Every structure is written in structure tokens, then in C-alpha cells.
Amino acid sequence: xxxxxxxxxxxxxxxxxxxxxxxxxxxxxxxxxxxxxxxxxxxxxxxxxxxxxxxxxxxxxxxxxxxxxxxxxxxxxxxxxxxxxxxxxxxxxxxxxxxxxxxxxxxxxxxxxxxxxxxxxxxxxxxxxxxxxxxxxxxxxxxxxxxxxxxxxxxxxxxxxxxxxxxxxxxxxxxxxxxxxxxxxxxxxxxxxxxxxxxxxxxxxxxxxxxxxxxxxxxxxxxxxxxxxxxxxxxxxxxxxxxxxxxxxxxxxxxxxxxxxxxxxxxxxxxxxxxxxxxxxxxxxxxxxxxxxxxxxxxxxxxxxxxxxxxxxxxxxxxxxxxxxxxxxxxxxxxxxxxxxxxxxxxxxxxxx
Ligand SMILES: CC(C)(COP(=O)(O)OP(=O)(O)OC[C@H]1O[C@@H](n2cnc3c(N)ncnc32)[C@H](O)[C@@H]1OP(=O)(O)O)[C@@H](O)C(=O)NCCC(=O)NCCS
Numbered sequence: 001x002x003x004x005x006x007x008x009x010x011x012x013x014x015x016x017x018x019x020x021x022x023x024x025x026x027x028x029x030x031x032x033x034x035x036x037x038x039x040x041x042x043x044x045x046x047x048x049x050x051x052x053x054x055x056x057x058x059x060x061x062x063x064x065x066x067x068x069x070x071x072x073x074x075x076x077x078x079x080x081x082x083x084x085x086x087x088x089x090x091x092x093x094x095x096x097x098x099x100x101x102x103x104x105x106x107x108x109x110x111x112x113x114x115x116x117x118x119x120x121x122x123x124x125x126x127x128x129x130x131x132x133x134x135x136x137x138x139x140x141x142x143x144x145x146x147x148x149x150x151x152x153x154x155x156x157x158x159x160x161x162x163x164x165x166x167x168x169x170x171x172x173x174x175x176x177x178x179x180x181x182x183x184x185x186x187x188x189x190x191x192x193x194x195x196x197x198x199x200x201x202x203x204x205x206x207x208x209x210x211x212x213x214x215x216x217x218x219x220x221x222x223x224x225x226x227x228x229x230x231x232x233x234x235x236x237x238x239x240x241x242x243x244x245x246x247x248x249x250x251x252x253x254x255x256x257x258x259x260x261x262x263x264x265x266x267x268x269x270x271x272x273x274x275x276x277x278x279x280x281x282x283x284x285x286x287x288x289x290x291x292x293x294x295x296x297x298x299x300x301x302x303x304x305x306x307x308x309x310x311x312x313x314x315x316x317x318x319x320x321x322x323x324x325x326x327x328x329x330x331x332x333x334x335x336x337x338x339x340x341x342x343x344x345x346x347x348x349x350x351x352x353x
Contacts (some may be wrong), residue, residue, distance in 0.1 A: 006070060008067045008068070008069055008074070008108060009068050010066065010067055010111065010112070010115050011065070012065050012119055013066075014062065014063060015052060015061065016056050018052055018064060022068070022073055024073075025074075026052060026064075026076055027048040029076060029097040029098075029099065030042075031048065032097060032100055033095060033097045036135070037130060038334070039334055040157070040273055040312065041272065041273070043267060043270040044270065046269055047242050047269035051241055051242075058083065059082065059084040060080070060237065061080075061083055062079065063092075064076060065077045065112050065119065067108055074098065075098035075099060075112055076095075076096070076097060077094065077095065077096040077112035077113060078094065078116075079124065080094070081123075081124055083121075084233065086225060086229070086233075087230075088224065090123060090124065090125045090126060092121075092127055093129070094127045094128065095129070096112055096113060096129065096137070098112075106136070106140055110144070113140075113145070113347075117347040125344045126344070127347070128150070129141065130337040130338070131338050132335055132337055132338075138340075141340045141342065142340070144350065145342055149340055150339050153337040153339050154315045155312060155313075156326055156331040156332065157331065158326070158332070159330070163299070163303060165304065168296070168303060169300050169303075171296060172296040175289060178289060179288075182288055182289075183254055184250045184251065184259070184285075185250070186250055186251075187258075188247070188249070189247045190244065190246055191235055191238070191239050191245045194235055195232070197258065199228055200256075200257070201231055201249070201258055203257075204258045204259065204260075206223075206224075206226035207282050208278060242267045243275070244265065245265055246265075246266065246301060247262075248262050248263070248294045248298050250285075259281060259282050259290070260281035260290040261278070261294065262291070263276070263277045263278055264298050264301075265277055271306065272308060272309045272310060273310045274302050274308035274310070275312055276311060276313035277313075279295065286321075287321075291321065291322075291325055292325050292328065299311070299329065313326065
């Protein structure tokens with residue numbers, strides 16, 4: 001068979017040690033991964049290069065295994081983990097990409113995966129990886145590694161060019177007016193001036209972060225603390241990865257407390273995509289239109305001040321109120337991912353097999 005004796009060579013290193021001549025190959029594969037996962041245009045290469053060139057950090061790290069054939073990068077595997085104590089350090093998110101159309105997909109996946117799991121930081125006990133449904137990569141994790149799909153992630157996208165700008169501005173104004181009458185003030189902050197609300201935001205974020213989506217009630221798992229340094233650390237992390245945040249907040253005027261927010265990340269390397277990250281309203285203040293109104297404010301912002309066309313958001317579960325809001329905002333199901341969770345005992349068994 002042509003090329004069947006070509007050997008895969010592996011470079012195993014931390015993100016900060018990746019050889020310069022391998023970076024462009026990784027960037028191209030990361031663009032392929034974005035397109036496969038989102039069915040949307042990827043970022044310009046500089047976005048991924050910026051990520052690869054980040055300096056050593058005391059809050060996160062990335063372990064890489066890069067595969068080459070004849071000096072060409074044909075695939076890589078990467079585990080992205082946290083090192084700060086306030087984060088859950090027992091899991092890492094993983095990427096594994098092989099050149100599109102590669103015949104020996106499964107063989108190379110096996111090699112890269114084996115090497116990655118043998119070089120993980122010792123605290124990591126679980127790996128998470130997203131695979132679009134129906135791709136052969138999914139079979140590798142389910143059949144060969146024996147991993148389970150922990151949940152499905154539904155990527156929903158609204159093409160905001162469908163909105164009439166004047167009507168949308170008018171509706172958002174009316175929504176804000178209704179909230180004002182109910183005793184809420186709307187605020188807008190970005191990465192640049194978030195420090196002015198960070199202290200007040202931390203307790204709101206802590207509650208929202210810990211909501212269990214299925215029940216949509218505050219039946220909480222293990223509560224993860226969200227101190228203010230975690231709020232600022234998260235923004236710093238996103239900023240270092242090129243994501244500029246726009247945060248729309250609702251403040252309860254009587255108590256002065258922040259009670260709801262929605263946030264969009266926009267990268268200058270892909271300005272036509274706005275990534276709606278978290279939205280949350282604390283239970284005592286729900287069902288008064290805060291969630292919807294916040295999203296309307298962010299929609300108007302994108303329509304009038306940005307180049308965003310595709311407004312994307314992910315839902316891990318069927319979340320009745322969020323789906324209702326998203327339906328009103330023109331969202332359609334775009335891609336469904338299987339989110340595999342691979343446990344240490346599973347990768348150890350895989351290595352032995
Ligand atoms: C989703 C969430 C932000 C909604 O906030 P909210 O301020 O209560 O929502 P709104 O009052 O604006 O409601 C918007 C629409 O959803 C409907 N809705 C709200 N709660 C609902 C529920 N529990 N079941 C069904 N529909 C619901 C409302 O009736 C309204 O539709 P309508 O105008 O046609 O009546 C809030 O429930 C929440 O914080 N959930 C937990 C966090 C979360 O799941 N976030 C989403 C993932 S990031």
C-alpha cells in the first residue's frame with residue numbers, strides 16, 4: 001500500500017515548549033476542528049497562534065502530543081487543564097485532530113491518545129472531549145476506549161441578519177422600560193471595565209455557575225466557590241485567548257444586588273461570530289422577563305455596534321425557559337455533539353489492551 005510504511009513521529013511537550021516549526025501545522029488543524037465542531041467559519045490563524053504562544057501560566061496548562069509524517073504535522077492531541085486551587089483540577093478538556101481525509105485515522109488516533117494519557121498531570125482523572133454526532137472519531141472513544149457519552153451538547157445558532165434593526169431596538173427599549181418599572185436597572189460592562197462590578201458579580205456568578213440545568217432549580221451538586229479572583233481570573237483567561245467580553249447585567253434597585261446577566265464573547269479574529277456564553281437569573285427574580293430582556297439588549301448591541309452575524313450558544317440539556325427565550329430570538333439547532341467523559345480506569349485499560 002502506498003505510504004503504509006511511513007512512520008508517525010511524536011513530539012510530546014507542554015504548550016510553552018512547542019517547536020516553532022510545528023505551530024503552523026497545529027493552527028491549520030485547529031481551524032479544521034472549529035469548522036467541524038461549529039459548522040461556522042473558523043478564526044483567522046492568528047487566533048490559534050496567539051493561544052499557542054501564551055506564556056507559562058500559574059492557573060492553566062496544556063499538554064501536547066504532535067504527530068508528524070515526513071516532517072508534516074498530520075495530527076495532534078492536547079489536554080487543557082487547570083492548576084489554580086479554586087478550579088476543579090481533576091478533569092481536563094481534550095482535543096484530538098487528524099488531518100481531514102486521512103486514511104489511517106483510527107491508527108493515528110490510537111497513537112496520539114495513548115501518548116497523551118501517559119503524559120497527563122497526575123491530578124487529572126477525567127478527560128472530556130466533544131465530537132460532532134455521526135463522526136468516526138466518536139466510535140473510537142465509545143468502542144475502543146470504552147468511554148461513555150456523558151451528555152449531548154446542542155449548538156444553537158441565530159443568524160441575526162434576519163432581524164429588522166429598528167424594530168429590535170424598539171422592542172429592547174420597551175423590555176428595559178418594563179424592567180425599570182418592576183424595579184430593575186440594566187447595566188453593560190466589558191472586559192475593560194468589569195472591575196467596577198466584579199465584587200458584586202462574584203456571588204451572582206457563584207449561584208448561576210452551580211445551577212443544575214435539568215431541574216432548573218437550585219438543587220446543587222458540590223457547590224464550587226466563585227471568589228472575586230476567580231471572576232477576574234476567568235476574564236483574564238478569556239482575554240488571553242482573544243475573547244473580548246460584553247456583559248449585560250440586571251440590578252435589583254431596592255437591594256442594589258446584581259440578580260441576572262448574559263455575556264457574549266467576540267474575537268477580533270472572527271468578528272462575524274458572537275459566542276453567547278452564560279446566562280443566568282437567580283431563582284427569586286425569575287419569570288419577570290429579565291433573561292429575555294438581557295438577551296434583547298445584547299442582540300441590539302451586536303446588531304448596531306459589531307460585525308456579528310452568527311450568534312451561537314450551547315445547551316447541554318433541554319432547558320425549557322432557555323429554549324423558549326432562544327426560540328423567540330431566532331435560534332435554530334445547528335450541530336449536536338456527543339460529549340465523552342473518559343475516566344482514568346478506562347484509559348488504563350485501553351493502554352493494557
Ligand atoms: C434561563 C433563565 C436565565 C431564564 O430567566 P428568566 O428571567 O426567568 O426568563 P424570562 O422571565 O425572561 O422568561 C423568558 C420566557 O421563558 C419562559 N419561561 C421562563 N421560565 C420558564 C419555565 N420554568 N418553564 C417554561 N417556560 C419558562 C417565560 O414564560 C418567558 O416566555 P413568555 O415571554 O413567552 O412568557 C433562568 O431560568 C436561569 O437562570 N436558569 C438557570 C441558568 C441557565 O440554565 N442558564 C442557561 C444556560 S447558560
